[in-house]
Amino acid sequence: MSFALVFSGQGMQHPAMLPWLAPDSALVRLTCARLGVEDWRNALEDAGWAASNRHAQCLLTGLGLAAWQQLAADLPPPTAIAGYSVGELAAFSAAGVFDAATALDLARDRAEAMDRCAADTPGGLLAVSGLTMPVLDQLCHQTGVAVAIRNGVDSAVIGGPHAALARAESQALQQNAHCTRLKVHVASHTLWMQAAANSFAQTLAALPLQRPRSVLFSNAVDRVLDATQAKAALAAQIAQTVRWDECMDNLAARGVGCVLEVGPGQALARIWNQRYPDIPARACDDFRSDAAVVAWVHSQL
Incomplete structure (x- = not known):
């Protein structure tokens, strides 16, 4: 082993x-x-x-x-x-x-x-679970953020400017996703x-x-x-x-x-x-x- x-x-x-x-x-x-x-x-x-x-x-x-x-x-x-x-x-x-x-x-x-x-572009990261990747990809496209980290079939981290990230979080919560803001101040990845x-x-x-x-x-x-x-x-x-x-x-x-x-x-x-x-x-x-x-x-x- x-x-x-x-x-x-x-x-x-x-x-x-x-x-x-x-x-x-x-x-x-x-x-x-x-x-x-x-x-x-x-x-x-x-x-x-x-x-x-x-x-x-x-x-x-x-x-x-x-x-x-x-x-x-x-x-x-x-x-x-x-x-x-x-x-x-x-x-x-x-x-x-x-x-x-x-x-x-x-x-x-x-x-x-x-x-x-x-x-130049203040932003952050949001961990999202409970949404499949196709659904999350659509959410990112609609709200102006991007997938920063792929963790699994229904778990990822998204990133982008603060206003866009807030829109994405609101929409994800409406779809019963679990969201956690990460302790970072940049839209990494x-x-x-x-x-x-x-x-x-x-x-x-x-x-x-x-x-x-x-x-x-x-x-x-x-x-x-x-x-x-x-x-x-x-x-x-x-x-x-x-x-x-x-x-x-x-x-x-x-x-x-x-x-x-x-x-x-x-x-x-x-x-x-x-x-x-x-x-x-x-x-x-x-x-x-x-x-x-x-x-x-x-x-x-």
Whole structure:
């Protein structure tokens, strides 16, 4: 048996997440230094700070990698790796495409590029469940938003300018959908982020990325085989629909026995368990100790 490793995106960050994460690891300290805070948990108590795109992307990238470093010594290498939205930065780093410090640099540059787009067209994201994709596609067309993330047959995230997103939410609720506004202030993975994708592509072009050491799947180009594909994938997903449903199918096709989600909340584990009930998934946020995480993975191998 083997396992897949997936890294969460932003929107679920909270002060109590990853309760077992060592506060004094080198990577946690580096992440706090990049953010200019002494204690990231205290910083997350401020809802405005926590929702900042610049803060969240850097924090989740650094903490995701710190958590994985803490676990990796006691686990076999994962069979395959993927990341959800900004979680791709941690995933690509865990796969050996670039080191953790570079991942933090890229998180900063990615967030800044997206914030510049949002300054021109303020927007956000809305999680919607209970509508089939054809119905949701029609709703998006009628209200002027776009599908940002595909999670399943009746679960997705839509994005767009605030007024259009409000229209979409109202119409979705009228159709008995369940809607949740995400804690982001940009219309990630939609056409409104194209300038950010172009800017990030220029940033990536200057970096000497490496070929993945692990099987790595992306939100935009399926499996990533080399540095050229890695650069294209990381830039493209900023302004294109995240095909998380296809990422999950790719991971399952590797014959994994379980899935471990690293990051805040349990969203990816929950989506996975709905799609693949015979292949268990758990989130690191479920556990009170790193030993318990390791024990669960080993129990599935």
